[in-house]
Amino acid sequence: MLCGECNSRFAPDPMRYRCECGAALDFANPAPLFAVEDLASRPTTIWRYHEALRIAQPDDAVSMGEGMTPPVPSRVGDHDLRFKLDFTFPTGSYKDRGAAVLISALREMGADAVVEDSSGNAGAAIAAYAARAGMRCVIYAPSGTSPAKLEQIRVFGAELRLVDGDRHATTEAVLEAAETTPYASHNWNPYFITGVKTVAFEIAEQLGWRAPDNVIAPVGFGSILLGLRLGFSELRRHGITDSTPRLLAAQAAHCCPVHVAWRVGADVVGRFADPRPTLAEGIASTRPIRARQVLTAVRQTEGAVATVTEDEIADGVRALAREGIYVEPTSAVVVSAFDRFVEQGVIRDGDLTVSILTGSGLKAAGKVLA
Ligand SMILES: [Zn+2]
Numbered sequence: 243m244l245c246g247e248c249n250s251r252f253a254p255d256p257m258r259y260r261c262e263c264g265a266a267l268d269f270a271n272p273a274p275l276f277a278v279e280d281l282a283s284r285p286t287t288i289w290r291y292h293e294a295l296r297i298a299q300p301d302d303a304v305s306m307g308e309g310m311t312p313p314v315p316s317r318v319g320d321h322d323l324r325f326k327l328d329f330t331f332p333t334g335s336y337k338d339r340g341a342a343v344l345i346s347a348l349r350e351m352g353a354d355a356v357v358e359d360s361s362g363n364a365g366a367a368i369a370a371y372a373a374r375a376g377m378r379c380v381i382y383a384p385s386g387t388s389p390a391k392l393e394q395i396r397v398f399g400a401e402l403r404l405v406d407g408d409r410h411a412t413t414e415a416v417l418e419a420a421e422t423t424p425y426a427s428h429n430w431n432p433y434f435i436t437g438v439k440t441v442a443f444e445i446a447e448q449l450g451w452r453a454p455d456n457v458i459a460p461v462g463f464g465s466i467l468l469g470l471r472l473g474f475s476e477l478r479r480h481g482i483t484d485s486t487p488r489l490l491a492a493q494a495a496h497c498c499p500v501h502v503a504w505r506v507g508a509d510v511v512g513r514f515a516d517p518r519p520t521l522a523e524g525i526a527s528t529r530p531i532r533a534r535q536v537l538t539a540v541r542q543t544e545g546a547v548a549t550v551t552e553d554e555i556a557d558g559v560r561a562l563a564r565e566g567i568y569v570e571p572t573s574a575v576v577v578s579a580f581d582r583f584v585e586q587g588v589i590r591d592g593d594l595t596v597s598i599l600t601g602s603g604l605k606a607a608g609k610v611l612a
Contacts, residue, residue, distance in 0.1 A: 243432070244270035246535075256353040256424040259431055266532050268432050269296070275480045278451060286310040288339055288440040294476065295343050296436055303346040304375045306332040308339065309440060313448045313596070316565060318580060321589065324454070324596045325562070326445060328466075329569060333366045333394065334602035336441065336466060340428050341367035343437030348424055349375050356426035359383070359416035361409055361462070361524050362391030363601050364428040369400035372426070380423070382416045384409055388523065388570075388606045408517060409462075410529050429463045429531045435472060438465055442473025445596055446483050453483045455593035458576045458583070460600055461491040461500055461547070462525030464536035470598075471539035487596075488545040490588065491536065492579035495549040496520040499528060500536055504547040510534060521555045521609055524572035524601060546588045554578035559603070559610045568603030571610060 243252045245261035251270060252258050261267055276293045284290035288309035292300035314325045328336035345368065348356060355378035358368040365381040372379035379400040383392065384407070395402050405412040416425065428434045446453055453474055459466045467489055474486040493501050499514035511533030520526050530536065540547060550558070558574030576597040583589040 243267040254351060256348050256351040259420060259425040259427055266430055269436075272479075273436070273476065275476055275482070278482060281447070288342065288437065291440055291443050294436075294439070294443070296433065297343065297346050298350055303342065304349060304371050305342055305346075306338075306374065308332055308342055310444055313445070314567070318584075320591060321584065322594045323580070324594070325567060326441065326596055326598050327567070328441060328598050328600050329573065329602040333363070333370045334605055335363035335367060336438070336598065336600045337364045337367035337428060338371070339440050339469070340364075340434035340437040340465065341371040344368075344426055344428070344431055344433040345371035345375050345377070347433040348426060349377070353377065353424040355379070355423050357382070357416055357419040357423045358426045358428070359412045360428070361412075361526065362387045362395075363524055363605065365400070366391060366394040366398070368426050368428070369395045369398035372400065373398040380419060382412050382419075384412050386523070388609065390605055390607060394605075409527050410513070413531075428465055435465055435468050438469025439473030439476070440469075441466065441598065442470050442477065446474070446477055449594075451482055453477070453485045453487050454596045455487060456490055456583070456589055456595040457487045457598065458490040458492055458579055458595065459598045460522065460525050460572055460575045461493055461536060462527040463530045464491070464500070464532055466598055466600065467491055467536055467539055468532060471543070486543055488588070489539055489543045490545050490579065490583055491540055491547040492575040493547065493549050494520040494522040494525060494555065494575060495551050497526045497528060498549045499530065500533055501547045501549050503533070503537055504540060509537070511537060521552055521571035522575055523606070524570065525575070546583060546586065548579045548582040548586075550575050550578040550582070556610050562599070567599065569599045570601040570603055570606040572606075573599045573601050
């Protein structure tokens with residue numbers, strides 16, 4: 243593992259989740275990649291790309307057949323759009339991509355217990371894969387999390403600790419536990435982003451090994467955007483695709499620290515000073531840990547960041563439902579963000595855009611029509 247801030251290096255260790263300097267760690271060496279011609283005979287799961295997933299024994303991975311989510315075509319005016327149904331995973335959110343790889347890696351390193359903090363979906367994913375791996379699991383979550391998500395975490399047998407205050411208070415609360423138990427963090431641990439990058443592989447494979455022009459994703463801590471950046475970069479570097487997409491981040495106007503930094507051209511993302519409650523609870527992060535990497539990914543791909551209002555989030559849920567798709571409000575930020583990117587000229591005529599739908603509507607039932 244390598245620290246991008248101070249260049250310190252560390253051997254893989256289940257207890258190591260960040261650098262001594264406090265920064266997040268990444269892998270020191272690029273991952274190998276699969277050969278496209280080997281894929282035809284493989285199962286349609288994320289493990290078809292196992293060479294790229296840094297797991298020594300992929301046949302023994304902690305898996306529930308996750309991956310290869312449907313790309314559903316849609317149109318907005320003259321624009322060609324695909325919805326990537328990344329809520330069609332065993333626990334109902336894209337977080338299973340990261341949880342499957344992270345829990346598999348921690349088990350290979352000998353861990354028999356994990357702690358994690360989450361606004362809900364990552365907690366459910368880590369709790370599910372920990373249950374499948376036979377690991378003890380403790381999840382810290384904000385006390386305002388949707389009841390359905392909290393029940394989902396509990397039903398997997400995880401111990402749930404509720405924390406008052408904002409999402410950042412939950413992150414602070416888990417750190418003491420992380421001194422004695424491996425921290426299966428979807429934000430700090432680079433194995434999680436290694437799993438999430440499979441969304442880029444799937445999008446490219448489903449388009450005949452082509453990158454779309456744009457990908458829109460909800461951004462809280464930014465793990466899906468970082469996974470997209472990593473996956474599409476690897477495909478391009480190995481010559482499997484000949485371009486990478488513009489990465490477009492969607493945030494709730496009520497909590498949008500990445501948008502604030504992007505709009506003023508800052509290199510660092512400060513704590514969002516005045517967060518208000520939002521329907522998009524899964525991305526209500528006031529101080530994202532890897533926010534600088536998220537900004538860099540947006541800038542390097544000539545992408546952009548947009549915010550959407552609470553009314554637009556609710557409208558987004560209804561608009562997708564009219565096409566037969568039921569998502570949680572967090573996912574629906576991509577709908578109005580699409581319109582905003584068109585207005586701004588970021589999405590151009592003739593572009594192919596993929597919007598990632600990250601979490602099932604069943605996760606937050608009652609929030610929009612209540
Ligand atoms: Zn460091």
